[in-house]
Each structure stands twice: as structure tokens, then as C-alpha cells.
Amino acid sequence: MTQVSMTVNGKPVSGDVPDNTLLVDFLRETLELTGTHVGCDTSQCGACVVHVNGRAVKACTMFALEAEGAEVATIEGEAAPDGTLSAIQQAFQDHHGLQCGFCTPGMVMSAKALLAENPKPTEAEIREYLEGNICRCTGYHNIVKAIMAASGQDVSKIAAE
Amino acid sequence: MYEVIITRPRSLAEAIEALGDDNATPLAGGQTLIPTMKQRLAAPEVLVSLAGIEELSGVTIGDGEITIGAATTHADVAREVAGACPALAALAGGIGDPAVRNRGTIGGSLANNDPAADYPAAVLACDATIITNDREIRSDEFFDGMFGTALFEGEIITGVRFPIPERAAYAKFDQPASRFALTGVFVAAGGGVVRVAVTGAGEDGVFRWDAAEQALAKDFSPSAIEGLSPDPSGMIGDLHGTPEYRAHLVGVMTKRAVEAALG
Numbered sequence: 195m196t197q198v199s200m201t202v203n204g205k206p207v208s209g210d211v212p213d214n215t216l217l218v219d220f221l222r223e224t225l226e227l228t229g230t231h232v233g234c235d236t237s238q239c240g241a242c243v244v245h246v247n248g249r250a251v252k253a254c255t256m257f258a259l260e261a262e263g264a265e266v267a268t269i270e271g272e273a274a275p276d277g278t279l280s281a282i283q284q285a286f287q288d289h290h291g292l293q294c295g296f297c298t299p300g301m302v303m304s305a306k307a308l309l310a311e312n313p314k315p316t317e318a319e320i321r322e323y324l325e326g327n328i329c330r331c332t333g334y335h336n337i338v339k340a341i342m343a344a345s346g347q348d349v350s351k352i353a354a355e
Numbered sequence: 356m357y358e359v360i361i362t363r364p365r366s367l368a369e370a371i372e373a374l375g376d377d378n379a380t381p382l383a384g385g386q387t388l389i390p391t392m393k394q395r396l397a398a399p400e401v402l403v404s405l406a407g408i409e410e411l412s413g414v415t416i417g418d419g420e421i422t423i424g425a426a427t428t429h430a431d432v433a434r435e436v437a438g439a440c441p442a443l444a445a446l447a448g449g450i451g452d453p454a455v456r457n458r459g460t461i462g463g464s465l466a467n468n469d470p471a472a473d474y475p476a477a478v479l480a481c482d483a484t485i486i487t488n489d490r491e492i493r494s495d496e497f498f499d500g501m502f503g504t505a506l507f508e509g510e511i512i513t514g515v516r517f518p519i520p521e522r523a524a525y526a527k528f529d530q531p532a533s534r535f536a537l538t539g540v541f542v543a544a545g546g547g548v549v550r551v552a553v554t555g556a557g558e559d560g561v562f563r564w565d566a567a568e569q570a571l572a573k574d575f576s577p578s579a580i581e582g583l584s585p586d587p588s589g590m591i592g593d594l595h596g597t598p599e600y601r602a603h604l605v606g607v608m609t610k611r612a613v614e615a616a617l618g
Contacts, residue, residue: 196361213361214404216389237390238532240454249430249457255389256458259361260406306451308578326452
């Protein structure tokens, strides 16, 4: 067991974990932050995307010990303490950007990383950025629309599909 | 994940010492190694994490050359060499997906030498030099067959030095599920020399396509390689494509890279 300490959603946390603990397991099992999902566990699906020091990463493909001292942000940190959704979360709700919801935490965290880098992305840029996030309901159209709306762009002319 | 011990050296010297253990393997960005360990295709007992070693990270743009620290992520390479070498930036920005690019490193990719990885094509075409803790290795001496390199046990890459080509481009035909190169071609021209490096196609990993290099040295235009394609024997054949298909793609991707380099 090795002690690991980091900041998660602004709060300092630490735990004694076996070295082989993946970051996603530290978040889900040790901290009981189960909003970050494990879809594939093979780095393909992106359901486990969180931010480490402001960068989107796949939490299933990083050891918890590699996040020692890091600032980690997960989906649980997105809504305000009173439950008010973030702009991206609200746009996903308004534009039906989720069906079963399993991929949503990763989609929202990837969208947040994209908009931090590129505040007004085109549809093509959004689709390219989401290459590592898979929605098995195949709800991409409304996910892309939600992200465009969250960036303040007019989506009224994009047909619902 | 099976049990493993992770050590986190703070300096290169500490890392080299930790790698003296026969059961130890360096852990760079982990974007290949961690999935490989989950599948038990690799099962190191000790991982030596290189991420905390500051001297291994960063990009230095000098007079006619770019030096990239081994632990620099693909995302950082894409951002930092965009002005000095757009072809290399585009290659780095097309590896995997954004989250993978935020963890995966140039040194890790080169040490692994996956036959479909992107960086080996850039290193071989630009005739970059691999810098290790012990020596410098020219690109033509570094790659040694599929997943093979000239690195010794316990030797690690500390950086890569790229001469900046006068003209260069990388054309990649993605395997859409993995986003590795089904076939990728990096073309680099400078000082009257043209080098064409192909990844994703050869059974022995990255290789130089001599016939195209000679044709392009005489006439650097897409028409110079019209009708040329490498011998399919020695090309990878798998469920994604036959050797003949890959040989054809090499010609097409080379032409596209030359067009892009001229554009």
C-alpha cells in the first residue's frame, strides 16, 4: 500500500492504495465518486474522462499514484453545490444530448476540455475532439448540438434527428 | 490489474538506478503499456514512472533543429512545434484521441516502436537523432523490426533531436477503430535529399521507400511517383487489409504527402 494525495474537485483527498490502483478505481472505490464511469477499460470509450491538471485524460489508463499532487476534476464538480447544472450539463439536458446516459460524464468532461481550448468550435472540430468518446446509443448528433449550444452558438437551424 | 510496484524517481539518475532491477520497466505516458498490462501481454513487476522527472519534458526550438524531451506529451508537441515544423505538429495532433495525446509521450512511442505508430515515420524521414541516457542514435540505426529498437535493457530515451526539414508532410490513412496508421507516410525534403518513411505497412515496422526517395530527389512532385508502388511481399496482411492493399496505400499516401508538402 502506498499513500496518495491529490485535490479532487477542489478538496484535498488522500488514501492508502495498492500501487496497481487505477485513477478511476481510486475515484470510484476509495472516494466513492461513481459519476466517472468505466465503459471499456481498454482506453477506447472515454466514459472515464476526467481532468488532471486541466487536461482531459482517460482515468482507466493512468495509475492513481501518477496523480500524486495533481488537481483532478470529475463530473461531480460540474454542478453548483445547490444542484444548478453547469452550462454544458444544461445544454445536454436542453438538447437531449443523452439517451442512456452512460457515456455522458465523459462527454461532458471532454466537451469542457474542448471549450477551454476552443471556445467556439465548428461541428467538425467537435466531432474530431470526441473521437475518443463513444456513445453506444449513437446519440452523437444531439451531443454535438448540445456542445455547440453550450458554446453560445445558434443551433436553431440544426434539425433534431 | 495484477499486483505491481510503482517507483517514482525525481531525477534521471534515480530512474536509471531503479531500472537496474531486471524486473523493472519504464512507465512513460502508459497509453500503450497500461492496456497491455491489463491484457497480460506485458507483466512487469516493477514500473519506474518517468513522469515526475522534469529534465525529460519540454521542447527547445533552435537554429534549424527542434529538441523534444522524451516525456513531452503528443498534445504539447502538437502545440509547441506548430510554427517550427507544422508537419510534425500535425502528426502529433493526429495520434489517438485528445485524452490519449494528453498522456502519451514521444519517448514512450519511440521506445515501443509499434509497427503502426506515427512518430517512427517522422523520426526516420527527418533523420532525427534519438538521445538516450548514454549515447546518441541516428534514426537509421534505431528501429530494429516490429517493436524492436537499438535500446539496451535499462537504457532510456531522454530526448529526440529533429533537423527541421525545408518541406515536409505526413499523410495517414487511419484505421478508424484504433486510430493507428493503417498506412502512414512521412515525406521530408531538405538540402537536396528526400526521405520517405512508411509506417503501418511493413512487417518489420517503419521503413524507407528508396525508389520513391530517388524519384522525388530528381523531381519533387506527385507525378514523379506516378505508377510506383513498393513490393507487397514484406507488407502486413491482416483483417484490415491485404499486403497488396497496403502497398497500394503506400503509393497513394506518398503522393498525398508530397502534395501537402508543396502546398
